[in-house]
Amino acid sequence: MPQEKPKKIWLSPTGLGNSKRCPRCFWLRYHKKIYQPEGIVSRLANRFDGVIKRYFDLYRPAGELPPMIEGQVEGKLQHPFQETYFYSYNEKYGFLGKLDECLITDKGKYTPIDHKTSSSDPNVKPMIPAYQTQLDSYAFLLDKNNRPSSGIGHLIYFYPSEGKNLHQGFPMEITVKTLKTNPRSAFTELLKAIKILEGKMPKSSKDCPFCNWHSDMKKLAK
Ligand code: SF4
Numbered sequence: 001m002p003q004e005k006p007k008k009i010w011l012s013p014t015g016l017g018n019s020k021r022c023p024r025c026f027w028l029r030y031h032k033k034i035y036q037p038e039g040i041v042s043r044l045a046n047r048f049d050g051v052i053k054r055y056f057d058l059y060r061p062a063g064e065l066p067p068m069i070e071g072q073v074e075g076k077l078q079h080p081f082q083e084t085y086f087y088s089y090n091e092k093y094g095f096l097g098k099l100d101e102c103l104i105t106d107k108g109k110y111t112p113i114d115h116k117t118s119s120s121d122p123n124v125k126p127m128i129p130a131y132q133t134q135l136d137s138y139a140f141l142l143d144k145n146n147r148p149s150s151g152i153g154h155l156i157y158f159y160p161s162e163g164k165n166l167h168q169g170f171p172m173e174i175t176v177k178t179l180k181t182n183p184r185s186a187f188t189e190l191l192k193a194i195k196i197l198e199g200k201m202p203k204s205s206k207d208c209p210f211c212n213w214h215s216d217m218k219k220l221a222k
Contacts (some may be wrong), residue, residue, distance in 0.1 A: 012137075023196045084099075119172075121173070
């Protein structure tokens with residue numbers, strides 16, 4: 001009987017972030033289908049994402065920018081919007097990413113956008129490094145799909161602010177951050193992630209509470 005071809009592994013920007021955080025957990029996910037327990041997770045951010053996307057869609061057909069970002073970004077919303085992009089590295093591995101939004105400049109360059117719901121003021125806290133990887137990855141995927149990236153990407157933060165009239169609607173602070181993108185760096189990260197998957201199971205990350213908890217419990221059981 002002919003041997004069945006192994007299914008292609010499609011890595012994502014989130015996967016690249018995970019591979020940096022703990023190569024072992026990343027390896028276990030793909031080789032053993034063992035996932036870190038999710039715990040109790042709020043889906044509020046998903047709801048926000050849906051509402052924001054539909055709001056942007058209202059402005060797309062007219063070629064207008066939504067007032068909340070007007071004057072802070074360059075270009076028009078991509079119309080029609082393409083959410084998912086693929087890059088096939090080889091027979092075994094590929095890379096895919098889903099953009100939240102995309103702008104096209106007058107010069108025909110593409111700027112990826114990612115929406116971020118924030119629980120604290122994004123102006124006073126350091127940016128999560130994985131966000132840079134995310135925008136680099138989107139720029140890489142755009143380039144590989146014949147949509148030349150502009151060299152920048154935007155993070156649009158949504159942060160609930162205080163107010164006396166909350167009963168009339170929750171005020172949201174909207175902050176646009178612009179980052180330089182480096183598609184080459186995303187490709188380097190992709191190669192590193194593939195190298196992890198091609199190797200033996202890596203060691204646990206020292207400061208992860210999950211593996212530490214597991215080894216402490218194992219000691220107790222002896
Ligand atoms: S240390 Fe263990 S539980 Fe934590 S991320 Fe790594 S493999 Fe997963």
